[in-house]
Amino acid sequence: DTGVSQDPRHKITKRGQNVTFRCDPISEHNRLYWYRQTLGQGPEFLTYFQNEAQLEKSRLLSDRFSAERPKGSFSTLEIQRTEQGDSAMYLCASSSGVGYNEQFFGPGTRLTVL
């Protein structure tokens, strides 16, 4: 357990529905990241927050994806009008911004779109 938690752990939804995932980072970490990982691939960067500011978004991120970190603590990732291609593991990570600034990953939310 790295101290990063994600909820839910699993989500099954029908195509066209909206889904929202939550990430609670390590409490003293000001940086938070969202990644997507499919089978046999490494994590793919989606977006990054420093405190409540969203500083970077992947060019691959569809307009159907939106993320927030309203108070600089937990974050939510919403996917609107889900498609089967959205099926993946969604990983959240946090880091302190000091030292190595290594990222600590949560257990992920596995999304299946039927």
Add this chain to the structure above:
Amino acid sequence: GQNIDQPTEMTATEGAIVQINCTYQTSGFNGLFWYQQHAGEAPTFLSYNVLDGLEEKGRFSSFLSRSKGYSYLLLKELQMKDSASYLCAVRDKGYSTLTFGKGTMLLVSP
């Protein structure tokens, strides 16, 4: 663009030594990380290199050559629990996001 290459799979025997290579071509460089990921679990941090040379951490060592765009992870005294995917990741700008390779699946057999 970013390009990170690792072998897809490797096999080794318990007690042996294995070296997992990673080559990268990125627009900038601000550190290279190795993560371990067991099936169905989150990646966990193993090592970090930002300067050329070898970093040793118990049974794990990581090497970096910035001029060659090359790193390796060396695992000694392999144990069955080392069977996992090993991810090479480059931090290519600022102090923030990582670009990951596809990972190398290591299978340790008795």
